[in-house]
Amino acid sequence: MSQTPRPPVGRSAPTSADVARLAGVSRATVSYVLNNTAAVRISEPTRLRVRAAAEELGYVPHAAARSLRAGHTRTVVMPSARRPAGPLPLRFYDEFQGELRRLEYTVVEYGGLGLDGDEAARAWAELRPVAVVCPGGTQPTAHGVSLLRRSGARAVVTLGPHPTQGAHFLALDERRIGAAAAEHLIQRGRRAIGVVVPREPVPAHCARLRLEGVRAAADGAGARTVALPMAYEEESAAALAARWRATGLDGVFAFDDEYAMLLMRALQDEGVDVPRETAVIGAGDLLLGRLLRPRLSTVRVDTVSGRRLADFVDRMVREPAAEPEHHDLMAARAVHRESS
């Protein structure tokens, strides 16, 4: 335990040459031993000396040098900006990352915030990733994809509402959530549908798509829709509730369960009967929504497992498809409880 806690930082990290010197062998031998190179047989005593020397010096190979020499990396870049919030996507991406690690990739979650479009693609390309996975909200342009592929990326995969030219596309379409909600409300006889659009910036992207989904479904069924900006604060919900009757709405899709719970409480405080006067539906199937009275109706979202996504990326890396592939990852269906 009395190991020196802060070793002199002046001297830089030991290299394989240092190990070689200490072990009395050449750098080549060090490389053979530490990588267990099968094509070359090194005597056991030598192996031990090399290992001991590496251990003693605290030798750690230099990833940059290695991949420079190798001409490729096992790096998968995943921009992390503007990920949909909530526990579900979080689990999904955690699982995805874990599975990629299992497949021996180094996952680099690159905070693309503050870079726009092609700048970001350039920054990722500098790392010479073997694959790039872009979650919704971080889609590169066709030009960005081209740049990445030219710089050696064997697969560029985008998740989101619409494909990018040249990239694999895994549909993860938030519009479906809105559509499922709208269809549910319409089926239950509602014809004047409000759609909560969060004032908060984070889910702005999702919000627009969910609204689009509602509109598409409602337009086809002759229902009218009204966008309702609302902040995630009690005052904002109360203000919206106060002018509720004036809107003449008989149903509302509240973006997600949290906004739905907030709005439903405000409506109740205002004396609006849910679901008699106004049906309320959220999305995400939060457990908490089931604790309210009336129990909150919701849209349940089923995403493919992170593991399947990881396997897909791996397959695209190993046998790059001639043409971009296109798969569907998300299903959304309304769950009727009591609030609608």
Added chain:
Amino acid sequence: MSQTPRPPVGRSAPTSADVARLAGVSRATVSYVLNNTAAVRISEPTRLRVRAAAEELGYVPHAAARSLRAGHTRTVVMPSARRPAGPLPLRFYDEFQGELRRLEYTVVEYGGLGLDGDEAARAWAELRPVAVVCPGGTQPTAHGVSLLRRSGARAVVTLGPHPTQGAHFLALDERRIGAAAAEHLIQRGRRAIGVVVPREPVPAHCARLRLEGVRAAADGAGARTVALPMAYEEESAAALAARWRATGLDGVFAFDDEYAMLLMRALQDEGVDVPRETAVIGAGDLLLGRLLRPRLSTVRVDTVSGRRLADFVDRMVREPAAEPEHHDLMAARAVHRESS
């Protein structure tokens, strides 16, 4: 727009030599131009030719080669495993990452899942990061810290409940949350305090610490405590509520607001009067907790801004302190509403 979408991937990425050839200059000149090297004057026509050539080829510098030559990186590694869930930490880390980017660091969020302790430290060290920031639950050992520093990391910063030898330490002590909750309950006359311990694996680390915090506070005040394992499911909460009266508890700290809401609903369904018979307090100050009746008491957690953390890391990188520094990042205080 009819740019070829998938350029031939056979040929590898263009190098500065390719740019030099196309522009009819040397590699050195290319480097000077593209880096705007101040110490060297390059004529305007040459600059233009080089830029045009780089553009035409889609040249992107090779980060590994550059940092190999430079002898250092601007990479900050942040292991991402087992981050406390919830919107608050998420925002905190997002802001932190954004600020680091602003300071021109490349944030690499390294999924350390599946690696244990020193293995993980080794994996990080291979990237030769200039700094490593370990959120709670990913603390390296003293040996790991030593390894990282030997491999060139100018700062190793840990956030969490206890310090690691040799690393900077920013206290982010979950125990305080438990302590604040316990003190609140005790102050309101409760002497038999239940502590919900989630059965879910993710917040296991936090759970233990919060429980410790409760115990420390309760022991000092002569109150007894009981750990109450509970899963985040209605059935589990109902089961706990069903045997509630037998426990003789008159107060409960429910780990966080979500578990608190779940348990409170179950208690109410069982006919237990909250707060008369049993006081309930959560943590996190979720907005949703204010929507319940009775309104949920909670522990509000104030964390320092991500920006201040980023500035701290930057300072440690620029002027490495002789001794590890130690700062306090978290304050917790109970907020009394109606459930306690």
Added chain:
DNA sequence: TTGAAAGCGGTACCAT
């Protein structure tokens, strides 16, 4: 069984 040496891509010194 081991070593010498070439080179991956970029930078920066020293010439010219």
Added chain:
DNA sequence: ATGGTACCGCTTTCAA
């Protein structure tokens, strides 16, 4: 104002 060139640390022929 530019070019030649020696590195950075590692892998991998090829020779001995």
